[in-house]
Amino acid sequence: MDFLLTEDQLALRTGFQALLEGRFGRDRLRAAVEGPPLDRGLWRELGEAGFFALRLAEADGGVGLGLQEAVLLFEVAGGALLPGPLVATHLAVTYGAVPGADGALEGGSAEAPPMGPVVTALEPSGLIEHLESADAVLVGSEGGAPVAAVRPAELPSAPLRSVDPLTPLCRLRSGAEGREAPGLPQGPVRREAALLTAALQLGSAARTVSTAVRYAREREQFGRPIGAFQAIKHLCARMLVRAELARAAVYAAAVTEAPHDIAGAKLLADEAAVNNARDCLQVHGGMGFTWEADVHLHLKRAWVRKEQWQSAHEAEDLLADGLIDELSP
Amino acid sequence: MDLAYSEAEEAFRHELRAWLAEALPKLPAKPDPRDWPARRTHDLAWQRALHDAGYAGLHWPEDAGGRGATPTQHLIFLEETERAGAPYVGANFVGLLHAGPTIAAEGTNEQRRRWLPPILRGEQVWCQGFSEPDAGSDLAALRTRAVRDGDSYVVSGSKIWTSHAEVADWCELLVRTDPAAPKHRGITWLALPMDTDGVTVRPLRTLAGSEEFAEVFLDEVRVPVANRVGEENDGWRVTMVTLSFERGTAFVGEVVACRRVLGELARTARADGRWDDPALRRRLGRLAAEFAALWRLTQWNVSEAERSLRGGGSGVPGAGGSVFKLRYSHARQELYEAAAEVLGAGSLDADHEWVADRLSSLSYTIAAGTSEIQRNIVAERILGLPKGR
Incomplete structure (x- = not known):
């Protein structure tokens, strides 16, 4: 072991x-807050760096790595607050549900996955992120595959004013205009989506610890750095403890890929990301309440991700059932 | 990231399981928890059985009489003994986990020969005389005085929270030998025979009603200079070797036990018709995530210790142990709060095992470094925040 x-x-x-620090530093983050959150140029670069095709075999134009490595990259992306439907696009490429070179949705060429598709997903919450920027939307497959893609226009949806400036959201309008709403992605796609979302949360949770600590060392009151006060x-x-417990859970779930481990990882990473952002805000005092500080971006994104793919109640129910199952002979 | 155990590790587990299956049925029944001499006898017999089977001092270095096991083997040992329902380390705790490793690391060859084999063979019990009424979290403020007189130190003062003092043969004692020096630099480590004249033990009753530890009063007690481990006034450093000896394995058995209790809570709730209550179910589901993650964090810390040892390091996880203890001690208290919810009015029956455990769990955020002290350690040693209050 x-x-x-x-x-x-x-x-x-x-x-x-290093790549993200160079290509998506603080200036770019703030530009994304004020402008369109998704930058197609950066998206293409992520694709070229293998972010989306990480788990495809090298023979299929991928990097040939596994879920553990994907989790590590998503952790970094979460810490940097990288915007865009990262999880859905990664899974679309992994499961071959991307628009082909000709833009057709069916039979996206496996040999040369396009580098720049933006694929979002219909999530269990009924929300869809970045729909307006998307080339395709992951939905449940009617056939054997765990996932399929449809065109954004085929989804009846209505935008809402997202709490997170970096995550535009739409709500699915079910049954509108006589069309049946498509189903949700299922099986491994859904579990991996929850795990990769947990990895994003972990990255954010760890980043808010270092941000809070840096501020606590610099900011002086009563003649000394506020970090010298026990309060x-x-x-x-407490923030570090949350982040490290979540890290152990997320990494272990990446190894075992077991549904219960993923549920626990999502639960703890959600808790760590949200509560660490809250505490980071508190350490920043009045500055934490401003638009200018980045703290609110972590908190709002953590709120969004908490609702994505596996809610706390779903995870807790699954884990509780597991307690009973373990006892069955 | 690899959570799979190696073939050698699985073989070790297999061999241990086979031995436990054979050895445990032969053990006498657990003694009455109020009968200290019987507990001592029981705990020492278990240690003797471990010794005869080659498991004594598993994690101790081989040149100290141990087996030089890897941290992962130690993890497996603690996991399997707990799963099998083997006795807890009990009266052997200080000898095996504190005093013994200190002597192994800092003692002379003669001291090692004198004190270590009886610990491993289950012949002698050690207790710990560190804390004092005015030196708890601020341990280095201890005031028990030792004055050199020929070949002896003459020791006067009092110690508190000393577990197993009534039945101990030896006490690892911290004393002040230089009152003028800065507080960390005037402390010395001594091995005190508990039957020395001037030693008085007064049991302390815990809020659980049991007498789990004692006060030890020392009135002009003569301790031979030959019983000093390390140099005079170097006792703080000597002690810190002990306190940081654990290699991520300190709470392995307890986490295994907590996960078993959690399953029992779920089963009880279902049998009582409480399982339909979504709030209770989710509370237990959340605790399942918590303890599963604590188990993974243990595996992480053990892996760190193992890599450190392989790289020639100390194998000591350092402040990472504080991260674990902070979350674990809180989670364990939460577990027994959930148990009280499952029991309802039954939680008022002090004879129920979970009620007794609920009471004793109240000490977890205090013993072995309060949560507040642990947070200071995490903030200053890991996060690098400035010292100061």
Whole structure:
């Protein structure tokens, strides 16, 4: 047993961190807040870096890595608040549900997956993120495959004013105009979506710890850094504990891929991301309440992700059933 | 990231399981928890059985008489013994986990020969004389005084929270030998024979009604200088070797036990018709996530210790243990709060196992470093926040 990251995994994470710092620094983040959140140029670069085709075999134009590596990259993306339907696009490429080179939805060419498709998904909550920027929407398949893609125009939907400036949201209008609403992605796609969303939350939870700690070291009141006060120290320590427990759960779920492990990972990563952003806001005092500080972006995104793919109640119910099952002979 | 155990590790587990299946039925019944001499006898017999089977001091270095097991093997050992319902380390706790490793690391060869084999063979019980009425979280403020007189130290003062003091042969004692030095630099580590003149033990009753630990009063107690481990006034460093000895495995058995209790809570709730209550079900579901993650965090910390050892390091997880303890101690209290909800009015029956455990769980956020002290450690040593209050 060696649960720690391998050297290759560490290098992968560091490399992607460097790429994002270069291509999506704070200026770009703030530009995305004020402008269109999704940058097609950056999206294409992510595709070229293998973010979406990470798990496709090399023979199929992918990178040939696994779910563990995907989790590490999503953790980095979550820390950077990278906008866009990352999870859905990654899964669309992984499961071959992308628009082909000719733009056709069926039979997207497996040999050369297009680098720049923007694929969102119909989520269990009935919400769809980034629909207006999307080339396709993942839905449940009517055939054997766990997932299929439809054109955005085929989904009856209505936009809502999203609480998160980096995540435009639409709500599915079921049964509108006599059309039957498509089903949800199922099976491994749905579980992996929950796990990758948990990885994004983990990245955010860890980032808000370091942001809070940096601020607590710099900000002085009563003649000393506020981080010298136990009230602040203990907030920060609680944040780290949440992030590290979530990390253990998320990484373990990436290894086992078991539904209960994924449910636990999502539950704990949601809790860590939301509560750490809250505490980070508190450490920032009045500045934390401003639009200018990035803290609210972490909190709002954490709220959005918490509702995505697996809600707390769903996860808790699944885990509770597991307690009973374990006892059955 | 690999959670699979190696063939050698699985073989170790297999061999241990086979031995436990054979050895446990032969053990005498668990003694009355109020009968200390019987508990001592029982705990030492278990240690003797471990010794005879080659499992004593599993994680101790081989040159100290241990088996030099890897942290992963130790994890497996603690997991399997708990699953099999084997006795807890009990009266052997301080000897095996604190005093023994300190002597192994810092003692002379003669001291190692004198004190370590009786610990491993289950012949002698050690207790710990660290905390004092005025030195709890601020342990280095301890005031029990030791004055050199020829070949002896003359020790006077009092210690508190000393488990197993009534039945211990030895006490690992921290004393102040230089009152003028800065508080961390005037402390010395001594091995005190508990039958020395001037030692008085007064049991303390816990809120659970049991006498789990004691006060130890020392009135001009003479301790031979030969019983000093490490140099005079170097006792703080010597002690810190002990306190950080655990390699991520400190709570393995307890996490296994908590997960078993959680399953029992669910089964009881279902039998009582309470399982239809979504709030209770979700509370237990959340705890399932919590304890599953704590188990993974244990595996993470053990993996870290193992890599550190392989790289020639100390194998000590450092402040990472504080992260674990903070969450674990809270989760364990939450578990027994949930148990009280499952029991309803039955939670007022002090003879119910879960009620007794609910009471004892109240100590987890206090013992071995309060949660507040642990948060200071995390904030200062891991996060690098400035010292100060």
